[in-house]
Amino acid sequence: MNYQNILQEIEEEIQPLYKKGQIANYIPALAKINPKQFAMSIKLLDGTTYNIGNTNTKFSIQSISKVFTFTLALELYGRKLYKRVGHEPSGDPFNSLVQLEYENGIPRNPFINAGAIVTTDTLLSKYKDKSFDNILDFIRIAANDSTISFDKEVYNSELEHGFMNLALINMMKSYKNINNEISDVIQTYFKQCSIEMNTEQLANSILFLANHGINPLTNEILINEAKAKRINSLMLTCGHYDASGDFAYKVGLPGKSGVGGGIVAIVPNKMSICVYSPNLNKQGNSLIGTKALELFTSKTGLSIF
Ligand code: GLN
Numbered sequence: 001m002n003y004q005n006i007l008q009e010i011e012e013e014i015q016p017l018y019k020k021g022q023i024a025n026y027i028p029a030l031a032k033i034n035p036k037q038f039a040m041s042i043k044l045l046d047g048t049t050y051n052i053g054n055t056n057t058k059f060s061i062q063s064i065s066k067v068f069t070f071t072l073a074l075e076l077y078g079r080k081l082y083k084r085v086g087h088e089p090s091g092d093p094f095n096s097l098v099q100l101e102y103e104n105g106i107p108r109n110p111f112i113n114a115g116a117i118v119t120t121d122t123l124l125s126k127y128k129d130k131s132f133d134n135i136l137d138f139i140r141i142a143a144n145d146s147t148i149s150f151d152k153e154v155y156n157s158e159l160e161h162g163f164m165n166l167a168l169i170n171m172m173k174s175y176k177n178i179n180n181e182i183s184d185v186i187q188t189y190f191k192q193c194s195i196e197m198n199t200e201q202l203a204n205s206i207l208f209l210a211n212h213g214i215n216p217l218t219n220e221i222l223i224n225e226a227k228a229k230r231i232n233s234l235m236l237t238c239g240h241y242d243a244s245g246d247f248a249y250k251v252g253l254p255g256k257s258g259v260g261g262g263i264v265a266i267v268p269n270k271m272s273i274c275v276y277s278p279n280l281n282k283q284g285n286s287l288i289g290t291k292a293l294e295l296f297t298s299k300t301g302l303s304i305f
Helices: 003-019 062-083 098-102 113-143 152-161 163-174 182-193 199-210 225-238 241-250 287-300
Strands: 039-044 049-053 195-197 255-257 262-267 271-276
Touching: 003 039, 003 049, 003 287, 039 199, 049 199, 062 113, 062 182, 062 199, 062 225, 062 255, 062 262, 098 163, 113 163, 113 182, 113 195, 113 199, 152 182, 163 182, 182 195, 195 199, 199 225, 199 262, 199 271, 225 241, 225 255, 225 262, 241 287, 255 287, 262 287, 271 287
Parallel strands: none
Antiparallel strands: 039 049, 039 271, 255 262, 262 271
């Protein structure tokens, strides 16, 4: 299969879509990013890489970070974690408050904001003030890249404007589903969201999920096979919030989006993919990114179905 040609076709076919969608302007530091950007990287298990577009541009990984924190928490707590965060799709927006109240402060899954905040809280209980360092180290090991860091401006911007996330964490604290100080948990959560990477770094960092929990390039075991299966299942059913069904229907791969405009996806036993384009659809997922992945699986036949 000529992946480079396929990437070129995709880049041409997404051109008319630049007019559509909207940048994540509820985070002021993200609002000023040039929306007319596209990058896509494919990483095969043997390390072969295919790139197209601005693949050197680093962007805020935002909710893609939830995959790594969930992996760390699942490793630490196993199924005990599910007492505090479920594994069902929410069918609601990523920052929704209503469902959380109906369900007594237990978030539906670890990929909506409330669920990711609880997940981060569980990491704080273990790693205390070293929690963010542990998250960042894990991502650096997964990507085999010690240069990965976070963007202070994006971090401060969310800290100043993240009112919905503060509402979520306060509600969960009142339901006794947050064990650490609200300020410590929310700071760690915003920091993990502001980690920046380019599409190739992100494709590297997620490759272990295409290979049963082991990074095939470093042989590093990041999680066992049974748990890697759970993470992929959750990416398929919950990775795109209330558009998870639409993503599964159109793309047919486990994937996770972030409001920074990135999406990661994996083809089991074959490859990881990362696509970046900042304009988002109504559910907060990269509009062009979703289309690019749909074109990719349609052209290659490489969906899991
Ligand atoms: N940091 C973002 C927020 O909490 C993450 C949301 C996302 O990427 N969907 O709102």
